[in-house]
Structures are given as structure tokens and as C-alpha cells.
Amino acid sequence: QVQLQESGPGLVKPSQTLSLTCTVSGGSISSSTYYWSWIRQPAGKGLEWIGDIYTSGTASYNPSLKSRVTISVDTSKNQFSLKVNSVTAADTAVYHCARVRRQLVGGHPLYYFDYWGQGTLVTVSS
């Protein structure tokens, strides 16, 4: 059974960098079958995709966040990480990491999150 666990500071000051790590257990992050993703959810609101990364290190980002976000992977530690620069109060949210199934089926892209971490609350405040 694959498990994902987020870790990192729960409080970040405005204008600083938010850094989180997701540790994967029960499966290899180097698997060619999966991508790995970050999703966030402000309190009482919906889900927002931040981006994803493949074992090769190739990353994709939400265009609305692309200028401030970096996702990286460390296969030796079975971890992937998120950095969000220049944070504001609008970045306050529960941040989830998740495993992604991403493939072409019948010529159409299939993309879904099959395993999620419990999430970690990050508050941006001075």
C-alpha cells in the first residue's frame, strides 16, 4: 500500500519561501508508471493543482502559479519537494501531495490522483 506524507514548516512569513517535502513509502518514486503532484486547498474552499513531476525531473506547473513554484524530485530518498516563492496570505492552505496516473487512452489524456497524503496546513503570516 503506497503512502505519502507531507512535511515542512507550518508557518511562513510573507514574502518568504514555502518549502515542503513529500516522502513516499510502499512504492518507488522512480517507477515509470507514475507522476507525483502537489495540490492545495484553502480552508473551506476547493482544490487547486499546483504541478507535477516525473522521475526524470521533468515538471509541469499550473500557469497561474508557474512563476513562483518549483517542484523537484530526489529518487535516492524517495521524496519530491515543493517550493513557492514570495508567498502571501493567499498561499495559506492545506497542501497535499499525491500520486498521479497520467497516460493516453484512446488518444485522450487520462490523469487522476490515486493516492493522497493527509495534507499539511501552511499558514502565511508575520
Add this chain to the structure above:
Amino acid sequence: SYELTQPPSVSVSPGQTANITCSGDKLKNKYVCWYQQKPGQAPVLVMYQDSERPSGIPERFSGSNSENTATLTVRGTQAMDEADYYCQAWDTSTVVFGGGTKLTVL
């Protein structure tokens, strides 16, 4: 940018059928999946590729996708099905979520 629209809330009596819709332009040309999220918990995948049910998801959950609307159907709704439900699709290299629907079992 592509948008998925869900009704904010759906109410159903125990044992009845709940239909949760997700609308988007030419949605039938995309694969839709659905997540269930209970308070304080991570989302759980309940449907993928429009109508495929992951292992462990009860048979009372089913899905469809036609024209501009995808539908998650819960037959014989139980109290444990009360949760927020989100649809999700992939469009031009971006993941899109619907705004979520709160399913209330009255």
C-alpha cells in the same frame, strides 16, 4: 482557461439516488474523475476514466460522461456518503477541478 462547473449542494434522502453533475465545454472529449472528501480528510478517488471504479469503492457509485456533462451517481445513498465531491479533468497540460458539491444525506 477551461472550467468545470458543479452545483454547490445536492440533498438526498437515505436509500435514494443522488446525481452530482459536472459541466464543461465538450466535456465528453475529456476523461473525468471524481473525488470524495470528508471533513478533515484527504480526497479519495471514487471514479476515474469517466466510469471506472477503483478497488474498494462500493458498487453504488457509478459515473457517466456525455456531451457537456459528467455525472457521478450514488444509488442507495447512505449516511457515510455525505461528503464533498470534486470532479477533475485534464485540459491543455493543466489539471482542472470543479468547485465541489456538498452531498447532504437528510
